[in-house]
Amino acid sequence: MKVICDLGADLYKIMNRRMLGVWYAASSPDPAAAGRSVLSPYPPAFLRAASRLYERGLQKDQARRRKKRVKLPAPIISIGNLSTGGTGKTPLTIWVCEFLSETGFHPAVLTRGYGRTGGRPGCVPLSGNPDELSDLFGDEPVMISEYLPSTPVWVGRDRAASGKLALARNTVDVLVLDDGFQHLGLYRDLDIVLLDGRNPFGNGFVLPAGPLREPYSNLERSNALVITHAARDAHSSRLRDRLARSFPGIPVFTCRHRVKGISLGRGGPVYRLDEFFGRSAVVFAGIAGPEGFFEVLREAGIRICDSFGFPDHHKYKMDDFSKIFRAASKHRAEAIITTAKDFVRIPQSGRDAFAVAQTGIDFGRDREHFCGLIRSTLSGLGPEIS
Helix, strand or coil, X not given: CHHXXXXXXXXXXXXXXXXXXXXXXXXXXXXXXXXXXCCCXXXXXXXXXXXXXXXXXXXXXXXXXXXXXXXXXXXXXEEEECECCCCCHXXXXXXXHHHHHHCCCCEEEEECCCCCCCCCCEECCCCCXXXXXXXXXXXXXXXXXXXXXXXCEXXXXXXXXXXXXXXXXXXXXXXXXXXXXXXXXXXXXXXXXXXXXXXXXXXXCECCXXXXXXXXXXXXXXXXXXXXXXXXXXXXXXXXXXXHHHCCCCCEEECEEEEEEEECCCCCCEECHHHCCCCEEEEEXXXXXXXXXXXXXXXXXXXXXXXXXXXXXXXXXXHHHHHHHHHHHHHCXXXXXXXXXXXCCCCHHHHHHCEEEEEEEECHHHHHHHHHHHHHHHCCCCCCCX
């Protein structure tokens, strides 16, 4: 049975790599021109046909959801994306909640909880085994709750039901909708959409021929666009200019992910980055686009002697840890570093062996403008903010 399961897992990885190869073999700077540019790989005919069917079904579903849209008695900030994969929604959700708390609001997070085993809406408890809690609620909600212990994190497929529970049971005056751009059944006051600056649109096609959850043109219903993982080169400037031309009136911001420190276990002492500069480490991550995380560590001056990338939300087994420990022993690594999201999926008994990279969002010069957008949106809807 184990052999069959391993073969199935290997087949899934191969198919996943091939699909990503179709989606991201090259990227088009203009998704509206997908299929007409030599930069953009042309998917097979059956995938293009499936994408057309998907798009027609999506239009009908979105129209139906708009008719049944629910408005809750509290302002809602939605943070979402256009494509599958990691654009940095969860770190920005944490950043926005921290900003709201600093300005006198009492936020709650509404999230679906991908891969969880629990069915009914529920609030992530502040105590318990994180490994078990991640099974019940999902790894990202548990991670958010650990970073924001004073912010209730409500998990459930029906975000309107979760929002009603949060308002009834907690002291809450603003709701932050995690991964909410496609959740049209709930009215929002501010719709923020994230785009990965390294490859924002892939080949420009919607699922399954490409990585887009919905067409590029649907960005017009957003209130703000944030380019994440923004580089300091001309590429980010070109993307920003293109978005500004395509969607006039919608502000465009850029931000980067930075490592703020390294902690020995979650909640343990956090060490400054300069204390790890030049030190050797084995790193691993089960997130969308783990190479991006590895690159952030390299930029922080950490010498990566081996790295292991796993599928997003990967449930770790002893074989995985054996490979990681063997690599650390072989290279005489001074640390084994992973993400906070991965750390909640590690059994509690083995956590002392791992260090956690504490990453955060840096808006740079765009910070004041982005904060100003949130202030103006919530002006008159809650406490006075300065």
